[in-house]
Amino acid sequence: MATMRSFLDLLLHLVLLPALVCGVDLPTPVNEEVLGLVVFKAALQDPTAALASWNEADATPCNWDHVRCDPATSRVVRLVLDSLSLSGPLPRGLDRLPELAALSLANNNLSGPIPSGLSLLPALRSLDLSRNSFSGALPDDIALLPSLVALDLSSNAISGPLPESLFSAATCRSLRFLSLAGNRLEGPLPASLSRCSLLLHLNLSDNKLSGSPDFKSGLWSLFRLRVLDLSHNAFGGAVPNGVEYLHTLKKLRLNGNRFSGTIPAGVGLCLHLNSLDLSYNLFEGALPSSMRYLKSLNSLSLSNNQLSSEIPTWIGNLTAIQHMDLSNNKLTGILPASLGGLKELNYLSLSKNQLTGSIPDTIAGCTKLTELHLKKNQLNGCIPQGLFNIGLKVLDLSSNELTGAMPAGSTWISETLQSVDLSDNKLTGTIPPEMALFFGLRYLNLSWNNLRTQLPPELGLFRNLSVLDLRSSALYGPIPGDLCESGSLYLLQLDDNSLTGPIPEEIANCSSLYLLSLSHNNLNGSIPASMSQLRKLEILNLELNNLSGEIPQQLGTMDNLLAVNISHNQLIGRLPIGGVFQSLDQSALQGNLGLCTPLVMEPCKMNVPKPLVLDPDAYIPGISSSAPAMTNPAMPTRRRRFLSVSSIIAISAALIIILGVLVVTLLNVSTRRRIGLLKNGLESMCSSSTRSAGPAVGRMVLFDPKSSLRTEELEDEAEDLLSKATELGKGVFGTAYRTAVAGEGRILVIKKLSTANIVQYHEDFDREVRILGKVAHPNLMQLRGYYWTPQLQLLITDYTPHGSLHSRLHDRAESVPPLSWPDRFKIAIGTAKGLVHLHQAFRPSIIHYNLKPSNILLDEDCQPKISDFGLAKLLQKLDKHVISSRFQSAMGYMAPELACQSLRVNEKCDVYGYGVLMLELVTGKKPVEYGEDDVLILIDHVRVMLEQGNVLDCVDASMGEFPEEEVLPVLKLGLVCASQIPSSRPSMAEVVQILQVIKAPL
Structure with missing residues (x-):
């Protein structure tokens, strides 16, 4: 920094020296703060010209954007450059601002280490460099800032341990706010942290800090703390009592660590606590009874621990609670009725515990509740009617032992409810028609129940329903034709029921479907051709039904279809041409004894009428087609025999085949001419290696006869194709080279295969490579052709410049x-x-x-x-x-x-x-x-x-x-x-x- 100051002094001297020599009037001396900020700006990249007003010709920077001065002294006291897309390392020059009290460069793209020299700002009280890309260790001289009150270096890439010097007596004399969250700091907390007894806010979350913190003589001694956040680190060990000394604590976050033992009882004596998060640790035992006194607590998260015992009835005393998550523990017993007293509660999750008994009716008293998660317990009894009348958005009661019918609810819920999961219970009865009024519902899962009912036609009135899962629910009867009237479904699963009748033609209205699964039912009739209109469909499962007839050929045009299972039906005839149907395996087709495919080892059946044969006497003059045949042998009979329709078709097909052979022959002659130059060149490359073994027999094959590729237009000579200059890289199977196609600006890749262990017979090589040449998919690299000799094998593909x-x-x-x-x-x-x-x-x-x-x-x-x-x-x-x-x-x-x-x-x-x-x-x-x-x-x-x-x-x-x-x-x-x-x-x-x-x- 001293060197920089000398440089600036020299620059100022050089500016003034000509004026002194020539005896002219001197201009007003350059303001040092202007000079320092200009140097600061010059080292930054400013793509949005946010600092365009910073003009070195100005006498003072007080009128510049983002700069604030003290009106009394015209000295810069505040520099706020947040969210300006600035990039580059942190520049020098700020040392010319002796009265700078606040510096903020948050939310930019600054990088590199934080340079030393910030200690030359004696008046600095607030330093915010958060949300940048600073790296390296913390500079030692930050601890020398005597007036520093707030330090925020969060969301960077600062690494290394926390230095003991950071919490020196000089720094801690004034420090109130410290956030180093979201970095890569590691190691234990330094013991010197206890010196900062005036700290109000300490956030060290989202780092790699470890060890067992010194709570008793360290953290618990920071008795002025209001926020303590050590979440998402690797701390471990027990948390001893003593937290009750933090009388002003409002937020305590220890989640995402390895803390063990019981929750300290003193936590309930932090009467101002409004947020407590101890989730994702190893805490065990019961909730301390002192927590009943946390009247200000509005967020409690203890999920993913090993807490046991019952949920205490005093939980209803936490009247300010809004968010409560006790999921994924080992809690037992019943849900206390006192939960109904939590009038401010909007989120409650008790999922994945061992709770028993019924859901108390009093929970309907939580009138602000929007999400209720009770899945994977052992709850029984009926679903309280009131749950459908309090304005819920998400209701998940899956994987319990609930019985009875699904409550109908009221029309009020139609504006709120978005997700309902009641799967894996013992529910019975009908699906209430009133559910059609749930216009906001997007997800409905009633699978694995015992409803024993028909699908209500009102389901088609759901305006926004995206997922409908009714598998294994003892449903019977037909599939309603208007099930997809809204057109919003993208997942429909009705497997393992007793549904009958045909698949409705109106299934085409499910225009957003990507998964349709109707397996394990008693559906009959044919597969509707209208199903081909489901252009977004990717998965179709129709196995184990009684479907018959031929598969509509239109289904072969469904380009997005990835998986189909039509096994164990009564389908006959040919598979659709194109799409996924030509590549189905036996498991997707078996059980259909009439399909025409080698994968089904049974005679196939076709719904094709017998060929029509014309009456040979139909066109004999004087003889009606309806007249009896003439039987007098003495009478000469003149008859013109006409060919049958089947004969005409056969002859036409033969002519087409002959014409096709001629066209292919001509194309082959043209192709041979095109590839001759490259073939000769490639053969010459391996001639030296084949002299002793006899002449090499090479062959070039291009898989696309319509390709505009001309081998004579390859810009590189054949002998240069495999040069080091064109090498792209080496892989497991060989080395790849690039070459250009003249006149097209097109680049190809030629991959020279390693001959070790590669098949040596052209027929075997050709058979396997031709299979790869048929692979056509947007996410697979297209193989364009190959060249083969026993000593040299090349594959030709497209080139990807990225x-x-x-x-x-x-x-x-x-x-x-x-x-x-x-x-x-x-x-x-x-x-x-x-x-x-x-x-x-x-x-x-x-x-x-x-x-x-x-x-x-x-x-x-x-x-x-x-x-x-x-x-x-x-x-x-x-x-x-x-x-x-x-x-x-x-x-x-x-x-x-x-x-x-x-x-x-x-x-x-x-x-x-x-x-x-x-x-x-x-x-x-x-x-x-x-x-x-x-x-x-x-x-x-x-x-x-x-x-x-x-x-x-x-x-x-x-x-x-x-x-x-x-x-x-x-x-x-x-x-x-x-x-x-x-x-x-x-x-x-x-x-x-x-x-x-x-x-x-x-």
């Missing part, structure tokens, strides 16, 4: 922006859809075996394209030893069964690799990272953080803001996909379904 997912996550240049959450979600669901196509569109399925970010290529819209799929089929012998040796580069992505000969390898190994890829997408970390002293296994790391309640700390900070309601389930889904047990992993079609639900939350 590189791979690996490069965007781990090798990103500074000029390339990080992937946002919408882009990452797009990549996740696109990759899943591509894998579904590989697994379901071909029999046997195409298994990738080597799924990882380097094989996920991105186009200009961040749409993923999976490459290198199916190449494992080109190996001469695909056993587990070969896989293990060839896929060492996929460390961390390989499913464990690939190394175990006793386990069957199937599509689930791709699901494992996909799960790891999802975790990598969200966290930005590689599956295996090596530190100086340890190795980080991504799957284990995320699982541990999830168990501790800190899983959102794993999220890649570079992607900025993200919706927790999407990121958290995606992380959980990634862990499920990466299960060690193959049977525990979902199929890729199920993964797509789950991701659709995550993206369109209820």
Whole structure:
């Protein structure tokens, strides 16, 4: 800083020296504060020109934007530059502002370490550098700010331990507010923290701090504290009594740690406490009875602990409570009737406990209640009528033992109720027709009950219903034709009931459906052709019904359809041409003895009328078609025989085939001419290696005869195609090179396969590669052709200029922006859809075996394209030893069964690799990272953080803001996909379904 001051003095001297030499009148001396702020501005990037008014020609900065001066002294006292999109490191120059009392640079893009020198601002009382990208350790001289009252460095990337010097006597003499939340600080709390006895607000949440804090002589001695937030760290141990000394405490957050033992009894003596969050810890025992005195408490969260005993009746004394969450504990006993006294309560969750008895009628007295969650207990009895009359938005009573009928409710609820889950109970009776008045309802789940009723036609009047789940509910009768009158349903599940009659033609009104499941019923009749109008449908399940007739050919035009199951019906005839129907496996078709497909080993049946044969005598002059035939042999008979319709069709077909053969022959001649140059060049490249073994016989094959690719238009000479200059990179199966197509500006990729263990017979190679050439999907890299000799095999694909997912996550240049959450979600669901196509569109399925970010290529819209799929089929012998040796580069992505000969390898190994890829997408970390002293296994790391309640700390900070309601389930889904047990992993079609639900939350 002294060097900088000398530089500024020299600059000022050089400005004034010419005037002194020439004897001219000197201008007014440059204001040092102006000079300091100009230097400060010059080092910043200001894309919005927010500091355009900062003019070095001004005599004072007091009229500049974002600058405030003391009217008496005209000195700068306040500099507020929040949310101006400023970037770059924190500049120097502020030391020229000796009376600066408040400095705020919050919510910008500033980066690099926080420089030393801030201690040269003796009057600084408030320093706010929050919500930037500062990194490195805390500078030591912050502790030398004698007047500092408020310090906010939250939401940065500051790392290292908390220095003891931060809480020096000089700093703590004035410090009232301290927030270091949302950084990467680690290690224990320094003992010197107890010196800051005047602290009012202490927030150290969302870091990596650990150890057992000194509560008795440390934190509990900060008796002026109003806010104490240590949430989402790695603290552990018991929390001793003594919190009662914090008489002014209003907010206590210790959630997301590893604290154990009982909740300290003294917490109930903090009479001003209005927010208490101890969730996601290891607390046990009962709620301390002293908590009954917390008359000001409006938020209580004790979820995800090991609390036991009954819910005390004094819970009704917390009359100010608005949010109460005691879910996922071991609470027993009945729900106390005193809950009805909580008149301000708007959120109550007691899910996942061991509660018994009935739901008290008094709970209807909570007139401000909007969400009630009681799922996964052992509650019995009837649902109180009053619950449907208090303005609830979300009601979840699933997985209990509730009986009786579903209450009808009143019309008032039609404006509030959005989600109802009563599944997995013992409810009986009809679905109340009054439910049609619930115009705000989006989610209705009554599955796994014993309703024994028909579907009320009024269900079609739901205006906004998105999910209707009535599986296994003993329903009977027909499916109402107006069930989809609103057109808002995107998930309809009526499986495992006793529904009869046909599938209504009006099913086409369900225009938003992406999942339709009607399996395990008694539906009959044919599949309606109108179902083809469901253009968004992705999953169709009609198995185990009595459906008959032919499958409408129109269903083959449903491009979004990914999974179909029509097994165990009475369907006959050909499968629809196109779409997913040409790639269904036997399990999706079995039980239909009349289908015309090799997968059903029974004679097929067709609803085709017999061919019409014309009467040969119909056109004989003088003979009517209705007259009897002439039998006199002496009479000569003149007859003109006409061909039957079937003969005419056969002859026409033969002519068409002959014409097609001629066209194909001409195209082949043209294609051979086009590819001759490249073929000769490629053959010349391997000539030296084939002289001893005889002449090489090469062949070039392009899969798209209509392609505009001309081999003579390749800009590079054939011998230069595989040069180092055009090399893109090396992979498991070989090396990729790029080349350009002249006149088109189009780039292609030529992949030279490693010949070790590759099939050596052209017929085998051609058969496998042609299968890959038929793969056509937006999320799969299209194979354009190949070149083959016994010594050289090349594959031709398109080129993606935006590189791979690996490069965007781990090798990103500074000029390339990080992937946002919408882009990452797009990549996740696109990759899943591509894998579904590989697994379901071909029999046997195409298994990738080597799924990882380097094989996920991105186009200009961040749409993923999976490459290198199916190449494992080109190996001469695909056993587990070969896989293990060839896929060492996929460390961390390989499913464990690939190394175990006793386990069957199937599509689930791709699901494992996909799960790891999802975790990598969200966290930005590689599956295996090596530190100086340890190795980080991504799957284990995320699982541990999830168990501790800190899983959102794993999220890649570079992607900025993200919706927790999407990121958290995606992380959980990634862990499920990466299960060690193959049977525990979902199929890729199920993964797509789950991701659709995550993206369109209820």
